Amino acid sequence: MGRFHRHQDGTDQDHHDDQHCDQGDQDDQGDMSGYQTGPERVVVLERIFGENDRLAAANRSTFDAASVTAINMMSSPGAGKTAILRQTLASLPDTTRVAVIEGDIETSLDAERLAGFGAQIALLNTASGFGGECHLDAPMVASALPRLDLATVDLLFIENVGNLVCPAEFDVGAHHRVMVYSITEGEEKPLKYPVMFRSVELVLVNKLDLLPHLDFDLPLFLRNLASVNPAATVLQVSARSTEGLDLWYEWLVEVGQRNGRAAMLR
Amino acid sequence: MHELSMCESIFEIVDRTAAGRTVTAIHLQVGQLRQVVPDTLTYCWTVVSDQTTLAGSQLVVDTVPVTLRCRDCSSTTTLTDELLLLCTQCDGADVSVTTGEELVLTSLELAEA
Numbered sequence: 001m002g003r004f005h006r007h008q009d010g011t012d013q014d015h016h017d018d019q020h021c022d023q024g025d026q027d028d029q030g031d032m033s034g035y036q037t038g039p040e041r042v043v044v045l046e047r048i049f050g051e052n053d054r055l056a057a058a059n060r061s062t063f064d065a066a067s068v069t070a071i072n073m074m075s076s077p078g079a080g081k082t083a084i085l086r087q088t089l090a091s092l093p094d095t096t097r098v099a100v101i102e103g104d105i106e107t108s109l110d111a112e113r114l115a116g117f118g119a120q121i122a123l124l125n126t127a128s129g130f131g132g133e134c135h136l137d138a139p140m141v142a143s144a145l146p147r148l149d150l151a152t153v154d155l156l157f158i159e160n161v162g163n164l165v166c167p168a169e170f171d172v173g174a175h176h177r178v179m180v181y182s183i184t185e186g187e188e189k190p191l192k193y194p195v196m197f198r199s200v201e202l203v204l205v206n207k208l209d210l211l212p213h214l215d216f217d218l219p220l221f222l223r224n225l226a227s228v229n230p231a232a233t234v235l236q237v238s239a240r241s242t243e244g245l246d247l248w249y250e251w252l253v254e255v256g257q258r259n260g261r262a263a264m265l266r
Numbered sequence: 267m268h269e270l271s272m273c274e275s276i277f278e279i280v281d282r283t284a285a286g287r288t289v290t291a292i293h294l295q296v297g298q299l300r301q302v303v304p305d306t307l308t309y310c311w312t313v314v315s316d317q318t319t320l321a322g323s324q325l326v327v328d329t330v331p332v333t334l335r336c337r338d339c340s341s342t343t344t345l346t347d348e349l350l351l352l353c354t355q356c357d358g359a360d361v362s363v364t365t366g367e368e369l370v371l372t373s374l375e376l377a378e379a
Contacts, residue, residue: 039290039291039375039376039377039378040375040376040378041373041374041375041376042283042284042373042374042375042376043372043373044279044283044371044372044373044374045370045371045372045373046279046283046370046371047369047370047371048272048275048276048279048294048369048370048371049272049275049369050275050279051275051278052275133270133271134268135268135271137271165268165301166268166271168301169268169300169301170268170271191348191349191350194299194349194350194351195299195300195301198351226359227350227351227352227359228351228359230359230360
Protein backbone atom coordinates (compact mmCIF):
# COMPACT_ATOMS: atom_id res chain seq x y z
CA MET A 1 0.00 0.00 0.00
CA GLY A 2 1.43 3.32 -1.01
CA ARG A 3 1.23 6.44 1.01
CA PHE A 4 -1.76 7.61 -0.89
CA HIS A 5 -5.42 7.05 -1.07
CA ARG A 6 -8.41 8.84 -2.35
CA HIS A 7 -11.81 9.45 -0.90
CA GLN A 8 -14.17 8.64 -3.72
CA ASP A 9 -17.39 9.83 -2.16
CA GLY A 10 -16.62 13.49 -2.83
CA THR A 11 -18.52 14.65 0.22
CA ASP A 12 -16.27 17.53 1.24
CA GLN A 13 -18.21 18.52 4.31
CA ASP A 14 -17.60 15.12 5.89
CA HIS A 15 -13.89 15.48 5.46
CA HIS A 16 -13.68 18.39 7.80
CA ASP A 17 -14.96 16.06 10.46
CA ASP A 18 -11.95 14.46 12.14
CA GLN A 19 -13.89 11.52 13.45
CA HIS A 20 -15.07 10.51 10.00
CA CYS A 21 -11.73 10.99 8.36
CA ASP A 22 -9.66 9.14 10.91
CA GLN A 23 -12.10 6.28 10.78
CA GLY A 24 -11.91 6.25 6.99
CA ASP A 25 -8.14 6.22 7.05
CA GLN A 26 -8.08 3.17 9.27
CA ASP A 27 -10.55 1.35 7.09
CA ASP A 28 -8.84 2.16 3.83
CA GLN A 29 -5.26 2.01 4.82
CA GLY A 30 -4.77 -0.50 7.57
CA ASP A 31 -1.24 0.77 8.21
CA MET A 32 -2.08 3.90 10.11
CA SER A 33 -1.52 2.54 13.60
CA GLY A 34 1.66 4.54 14.03
CA TYR A 35 -0.29 7.74 13.39
CA GLN A 36 -3.06 7.16 15.88
CA THR A 37 -1.36 8.42 19.04
CA GLY A 38 -3.60 11.40 19.45
CA PRO A 39 -2.90 13.38 16.33
CA GLU A 40 -4.02 16.98 16.18
CA ARG A 41 -5.88 18.18 13.13
CA VAL A 42 -5.08 21.70 11.97
CA VAL A 43 -7.38 23.27 9.40
CA VAL A 44 -5.37 25.14 6.78
CA LEU A 45 -7.66 25.82 3.80
CA GLU A 46 -4.95 27.40 1.69
CA ARG A 47 -4.88 27.36 -2.09
CA ILE A 48 -1.88 25.33 -3.19
CA PHE A 49 -0.89 27.79 -5.89
CA GLY A 50 -1.72 30.78 -3.71
CA GLU A 51 1.88 31.98 -3.65
CA ASN A 52 2.12 31.72 -7.44
CA ASP A 53 -1.13 33.63 -7.79
CA ARG A 54 0.12 36.39 -5.48
CA LEU A 55 3.26 36.75 -7.57
CA ALA A 56 1.19 36.68 -10.76
CA ALA A 57 -0.86 39.57 -9.44
CA ALA A 58 2.37 41.43 -8.66
CA ASN A 59 3.59 40.82 -12.22
CA ARG A 60 0.30 42.15 -13.56
CA SER A 61 0.65 45.27 -11.43
CA THR A 62 4.14 45.78 -12.82
CA PHE A 63 2.78 45.47 -16.37
CA ASP A 64 -0.10 47.84 -15.61
CA ALA A 65 2.20 50.43 -14.09
CA ALA A 66 4.26 50.40 -17.30
CA SER A 67 1.15 50.29 -19.56
CA VAL A 68 2.26 46.94 -20.94
CA THR A 69 -0.26 44.44 -22.27
CA ALA A 70 0.97 40.92 -21.49
CA ILE A 71 -0.12 37.87 -23.45
CA ASN A 72 0.53 34.30 -22.34
CA MET A 73 0.90 32.11 -25.44
CA MET A 74 0.50 28.37 -24.96
CA SER A 75 0.36 25.31 -27.21
CA SER A 76 1.65 21.79 -27.61
CA PRO A 77 5.23 21.47 -28.88
CA GLY A 78 5.49 22.27 -32.57
CA ALA A 79 2.10 23.93 -33.00
CA GLY A 80 3.75 27.10 -34.24
CA LYS A 81 3.96 29.59 -31.38
CA THR A 82 7.40 30.78 -32.40
CA ALA A 83 6.54 30.84 -36.11
CA ILE A 84 3.48 32.97 -35.42
CA LEU A 85 5.47 35.24 -33.11
CA ARG A 86 8.12 35.63 -35.80
CA GLN A 87 5.52 36.76 -38.33
CA THR A 88 3.94 38.97 -35.69
CA LEU A 89 7.21 40.72 -34.81
CA ALA A 90 7.86 41.29 -38.52
CA SER A 91 4.37 42.59 -39.24
CA LEU A 92 3.15 44.69 -36.32
CA PRO A 93 3.45 48.43 -36.97
CA ASP A 94 6.53 50.14 -35.52
CA THR A 95 4.23 52.09 -33.23
CA THR A 96 3.64 48.87 -31.26
CA ARG A 97 6.80 48.15 -29.27
CA VAL A 98 7.12 44.46 -28.52
CA ALA A 99 9.01 42.30 -26.04
CA VAL A 100 9.07 38.52 -25.70
CA ILE A 101 9.77 36.33 -22.69
CA GLU A 102 10.77 33.06 -24.27
CA GLY A 103 10.23 29.95 -22.17
CA ASP A 104 12.40 27.07 -23.29
CA ILE A 105 13.44 24.02 -21.31
CA GLU A 106 17.03 23.83 -22.44
CA THR A 107 18.02 25.83 -25.51
CA SER A 108 18.07 29.34 -26.96
CA LEU A 109 16.89 28.15 -30.39
CA ASP A 110 13.51 29.84 -30.26
CA ALA A 111 14.98 33.07 -28.94
CA GLU A 112 17.41 33.06 -31.86
CA ARG A 113 14.52 32.65 -34.31
CA LEU A 114 12.94 35.78 -32.88
CA ALA A 115 16.07 37.95 -32.98
CA GLY A 116 16.52 40.74 -35.50
CA PHE A 117 13.02 42.22 -35.46
CA GLY A 118 13.74 44.99 -32.97
CA ALA A 119 11.88 43.30 -30.11
CA GLN A 120 13.41 42.90 -26.68
CA ILE A 121 13.85 39.20 -25.94
CA ALA A 122 14.39 37.63 -22.52
CA LEU A 123 15.15 33.93 -22.59
CA LEU A 124 13.95 31.85 -19.65
CA ASN A 125 15.52 28.41 -19.54
CA THR A 126 13.42 26.30 -17.24
CA ALA A 127 15.98 23.49 -16.89
CA SER A 128 17.19 24.92 -13.59
CA GLY A 129 14.05 23.45 -12.02
CA PHE A 130 13.80 19.81 -11.07
CA GLY A 131 14.87 18.23 -14.37
CA GLY A 132 13.35 21.06 -16.41
CA GLU A 133 9.98 22.59 -15.70
CA CYS A 134 7.33 21.98 -18.33
CA HIS A 135 5.65 25.34 -17.85
CA LEU A 136 6.32 28.93 -16.85
CA ASP A 137 5.09 30.13 -13.50
CA ALA A 138 4.81 33.59 -12.00
CA PRO A 139 8.18 33.55 -10.16
CA MET A 140 10.00 32.52 -13.34
CA VAL A 141 8.37 35.34 -15.31
CA ALA A 142 9.17 37.77 -12.49
CA SER A 143 12.82 36.74 -12.71
CA ALA A 144 12.90 37.71 -16.40
CA LEU A 145 11.38 41.17 -15.93
CA PRO A 146 14.56 42.97 -14.79
CA ARG A 147 16.08 42.08 -18.17
CA LEU A 148 13.40 44.00 -20.04
CA ASP A 149 12.94 47.75 -20.25
CA LEU A 150 9.17 47.70 -19.76
CA ALA A 151 8.95 51.49 -20.03
CA THR A 152 9.60 51.14 -23.76
CA VAL A 153 7.25 48.17 -24.32
CA ASP A 154 3.58 48.15 -25.34
CA LEU A 155 3.02 44.47 -25.92
CA LEU A 156 4.72 41.61 -24.07
CA PHE A 157 4.42 38.06 -25.34
CA ILE A 158 5.14 35.37 -22.79
CA GLU A 159 5.84 32.29 -24.90
CA ASN A 160 5.19 29.36 -22.63
CA VAL A 161 6.82 25.93 -22.78
CA GLY A 162 5.12 23.67 -25.34
CA ASN A 163 2.71 21.53 -23.30
CA LEU A 164 -1.09 21.20 -23.23
CA VAL A 165 -1.39 20.37 -19.54
CA CYS A 166 0.81 22.20 -17.07
CA PRO A 167 0.91 25.77 -18.45
CA ALA A 168 -2.87 25.98 -18.09
CA GLU A 169 -2.49 25.65 -14.31
CA PHE A 170 -0.22 28.63 -13.75
CA ASP A 171 -1.23 32.27 -13.84
CA VAL A 172 1.93 34.11 -14.88
CA GLY A 173 0.39 37.58 -14.61
CA ALA A 174 -0.61 38.01 -18.25
CA HIS A 175 -3.74 39.96 -19.14
CA HIS A 176 -4.74 37.56 -21.90
CA ARG A 177 -4.30 33.85 -22.49
CA VAL A 178 -4.01 32.68 -26.06
CA MET A 179 -3.30 29.28 -27.49
CA VAL A 180 -1.98 28.07 -30.80
CA TYR A 181 -3.47 24.84 -32.04
CA SER A 182 -2.30 23.28 -35.29
CA ILE A 183 -4.53 21.19 -37.52
CA THR A 184 -1.96 18.39 -37.57
CA GLU A 185 -2.87 17.64 -33.93
CA GLY A 186 -6.24 15.96 -34.46
CA GLU A 187 -9.81 17.11 -33.94
CA GLU A 188 -10.24 15.61 -30.47
CA LYS A 189 -7.63 17.70 -28.64
CA PRO A 190 -10.12 20.12 -27.01
CA LEU A 191 -11.89 17.13 -25.48
CA LYS A 192 -8.65 15.58 -24.26
CA TYR A 193 -7.22 18.80 -22.85
CA PRO A 194 -10.32 20.73 -21.76
CA VAL A 195 -8.49 22.63 -19.02
CA MET A 196 -6.10 24.21 -21.52
CA PHE A 197 -8.75 24.92 -24.15
CA ARG A 198 -11.07 26.39 -21.52
CA SER A 199 -8.39 28.63 -20.06
CA VAL A 200 -7.87 30.80 -23.15
CA GLU A 201 -9.88 33.56 -24.75
CA LEU A 202 -8.45 33.17 -28.23
CA VAL A 203 -7.39 30.11 -30.23
CA LEU A 204 -5.22 30.50 -33.31
CA VAL A 205 -5.91 27.49 -35.53
CA ASN A 206 -2.56 27.25 -37.31
CA LYS A 207 -1.10 25.44 -40.34
CA LEU A 208 -4.26 26.06 -42.34
CA ASP A 209 -2.17 25.86 -45.52
CA LEU A 210 -1.88 22.10 -44.89
CA LEU A 211 -5.64 21.54 -44.94
CA PRO A 212 -5.78 20.13 -48.53
CA HIS A 213 -3.17 17.52 -47.58
CA LEU A 214 -4.78 16.25 -44.39
CA ASP A 215 -7.89 14.32 -43.43
CA PHE A 216 -8.52 16.96 -40.80
CA ASP A 217 -12.22 17.63 -40.14
CA LEU A 218 -12.20 21.35 -39.37
CA PRO A 219 -15.95 21.65 -38.57
CA LEU A 220 -15.63 18.75 -36.12
CA PHE A 221 -12.68 20.42 -34.40
CA LEU A 222 -14.61 23.68 -34.15
CA ARG A 223 -17.58 21.83 -32.62
CA ASN A 224 -15.27 20.13 -30.10
CA LEU A 225 -13.68 23.45 -29.24
CA ALA A 226 -17.09 25.11 -28.82
CA SER A 227 -18.19 22.30 -26.52
CA VAL A 228 -15.41 23.05 -24.03
CA ASN A 229 -15.06 26.79 -24.61
CA PRO A 230 -18.06 28.36 -26.33
CA ALA A 231 -16.78 31.88 -25.62
CA ALA A 232 -13.38 31.54 -27.32
CA THR A 233 -12.51 33.70 -30.30
CA VAL A 234 -11.22 31.45 -33.08
CA LEU A 235 -8.91 32.69 -35.83
CA GLN A 236 -7.88 30.37 -38.66
CA VAL A 237 -4.33 31.19 -39.71
CA SER A 238 -1.18 29.96 -41.35
CA ALA A 239 2.14 31.24 -40.06
CA ARG A 240 3.69 29.94 -43.26
CA SER A 241 1.41 31.61 -45.82
CA THR A 242 0.45 34.44 -43.36
CA GLU A 243 -3.20 33.75 -44.21
CA GLY A 244 -5.54 35.04 -41.52
CA LEU A 245 -2.82 36.70 -39.46
CA ASP A 246 -4.16 40.22 -40.14
CA LEU A 247 -7.10 39.46 -37.85
CA TRP A 248 -4.64 38.35 -35.14
CA TYR A 249 -2.74 41.62 -35.47
CA GLU A 250 -6.03 43.53 -35.26
CA TRP A 251 -6.96 41.63 -32.12
CA LEU A 252 -3.56 42.44 -30.56
CA VAL A 253 -3.85 46.14 -31.36
CA GLU A 254 -7.40 46.19 -29.99
CA VAL A 255 -6.55 44.51 -26.66
CA GLY A 256 -3.48 46.74 -26.38
CA GLN A 257 -5.60 49.86 -26.82
CA ARG A 258 -8.20 48.58 -24.39
CA ASN A 259 -5.52 47.95 -21.75
CA GLY A 260 -3.94 51.33 -22.47
CA ARG A 261 -7.28 53.08 -21.85
CA ALA A 262 -7.78 51.07 -18.66
CA ALA A 263 -4.28 52.04 -17.50
CA MET A 264 -5.03 55.72 -18.10
CA LEU A 265 -8.20 55.48 -16.03
CA ARG A 266 -6.36 54.01 -13.07
CA MET B 267 4.64 17.34 -14.42
CA HIS B 268 2.96 20.20 -12.61
CA GLU B 269 2.66 17.67 -9.77
CA LEU B 270 6.26 18.52 -8.87
CA SER B 271 5.50 22.22 -8.66
CA MET B 272 2.40 21.37 -6.64
CA CYS B 273 4.51 19.40 -4.16
CA GLU B 274 6.98 22.26 -3.83
CA SER B 275 4.09 24.62 -3.06
CA ILE B 276 2.58 22.09 -0.65
CA PHE B 277 5.94 21.76 1.10
CA GLU B 278 6.18 25.51 1.57
CA ILE B 279 2.68 25.74 3.07
CA VAL B 280 3.10 22.70 5.33
CA ASP B 281 6.54 23.70 6.53
CA ARG B 282 5.27 27.17 7.45
CA THR B 283 2.07 25.94 9.09
CA ALA B 284 3.56 23.04 11.05
CA ALA B 285 6.24 25.31 12.53
CA GLY B 286 8.55 22.45 13.45
CA ARG B 287 5.96 19.95 14.65
CA THR B 288 5.91 16.47 13.13
CA VAL B 289 3.38 16.18 10.30
CA THR B 290 1.80 12.78 9.77
CA ALA B 291 -0.76 13.54 7.08
CA ILE B 292 -1.57 16.33 4.66
CA HIS B 293 -5.11 16.53 3.35
CA LEU B 294 -5.73 17.99 -0.08
CA GLN B 295 -8.82 18.65 -2.13
CA VAL B 296 -8.08 18.24 -5.81
CA GLY B 297 -10.75 18.82 -8.44
CA GLN B 298 -10.79 16.44 -11.36
CA LEU B 299 -10.37 19.33 -13.77
CA ARG B 300 -6.88 20.00 -12.37
CA GLN B 301 -5.47 17.05 -14.31
CA VAL B 302 -3.44 15.80 -11.39
CA VAL B 303 -2.13 12.25 -11.71
CA PRO B 304 -2.42 10.87 -8.14
CA ASP B 305 0.49 8.41 -8.40
CA THR B 306 2.72 11.10 -9.84
CA LEU B 307 1.73 13.43 -7.03
CA THR B 308 2.59 10.81 -4.40
CA TYR B 309 5.88 10.05 -6.06
CA CYS B 310 6.78 13.73 -6.31
CA TRP B 311 5.93 14.18 -2.64
CA THR B 312 8.40 11.47 -1.64
CA VAL B 313 11.05 13.21 -3.77
CA VAL B 314 10.31 16.68 -2.41
CA SER B 315 9.95 15.64 1.24
CA ASP B 316 12.84 13.16 1.27
CA GLN B 317 15.46 13.96 3.90
CA THR B 318 13.47 16.91 5.18
CA THR B 319 11.47 17.34 8.37
CA LEU B 320 8.40 16.26 6.37
CA ALA B 321 9.84 12.91 5.24
CA GLY B 322 7.35 10.12 5.94
CA SER B 323 4.30 12.35 5.93
CA GLN B 324 1.37 11.09 3.91
CA LEU B 325 -0.60 12.94 1.24
CA VAL B 326 -4.31 12.22 1.49
CA VAL B 327 -6.10 13.40 -1.63
CA ASP B 328 -9.80 14.01 -1.67
CA THR B 329 -10.72 13.97 -5.35
CA VAL B 330 -13.60 16.30 -6.11
CA PRO B 331 -15.72 15.29 -9.11
CA VAL B 332 -16.71 17.78 -11.77
CA THR B 333 -20.23 19.11 -11.45
CA LEU B 334 -21.72 21.44 -14.00
CA ARG B 335 -24.71 23.72 -13.97
CA CYS B 336 -26.41 24.31 -17.29
CA ARG B 337 -27.26 27.94 -17.99
CA ASP B 338 -29.94 26.92 -20.48
CA CYS B 339 -31.97 24.31 -18.60
CA SER B 340 -30.61 24.88 -15.05
CA SER B 341 -29.98 21.19 -14.47
CA THR B 342 -26.90 19.85 -12.70
CA THR B 343 -24.55 17.30 -14.24
CA THR B 344 -21.92 15.26 -12.44
CA LEU B 345 -19.25 13.98 -14.79
CA THR B 346 -18.13 10.42 -14.29
CA ASP B 347 -15.47 9.21 -16.72
CA GLU B 348 -14.91 11.64 -19.54
CA LEU B 349 -14.37 15.32 -18.90
CA LEU B 350 -16.90 16.34 -21.53
CA LEU B 351 -18.23 19.66 -20.38
CA LEU B 352 -21.75 19.22 -21.71
CA CYS B 353 -25.11 19.22 -19.97
CA THR B 354 -26.40 15.66 -19.94
CA GLN B 355 -30.01 16.85 -19.92
CA CYS B 356 -30.04 19.11 -22.96
CA ASP B 357 -26.54 18.57 -24.48
CA GLY B 358 -25.94 22.30 -24.04
CA ALA B 359 -22.37 23.59 -23.86
CA ASP B 360 -23.26 26.74 -21.95
CA VAL B 361 -22.39 25.33 -18.56
CA SER B 362 -20.64 26.71 -15.51
CA VAL B 363 -18.30 24.54 -13.47
CA THR B 364 -19.65 24.27 -9.91
CA THR B 365 -17.00 21.91 -8.53
CA GLY B 366 -13.93 20.21 -9.94
CA GLU B 367 -11.43 23.08 -10.03
CA GLU B 368 -10.36 22.85 -6.37
CA LEU B 369 -6.68 22.76 -5.49
CA VAL B 370 -6.64 23.35 -1.77
CA LEU B 371 -4.60 22.17 1.18
CA THR B 372 -7.42 21.62 3.63
CA SER B 373 -5.73 20.38 6.80
CA LEU B 374 -2.74 18.81 8.46
CA GLU B 375 -2.49 16.03 11.00
CA LEU B 376 0.24 16.66 13.52
CA ALA B 377 1.80 14.12 15.83
CA GLU B 378 1.42 14.63 19.55
CA ALA B 379 3.68 17.43 20.62
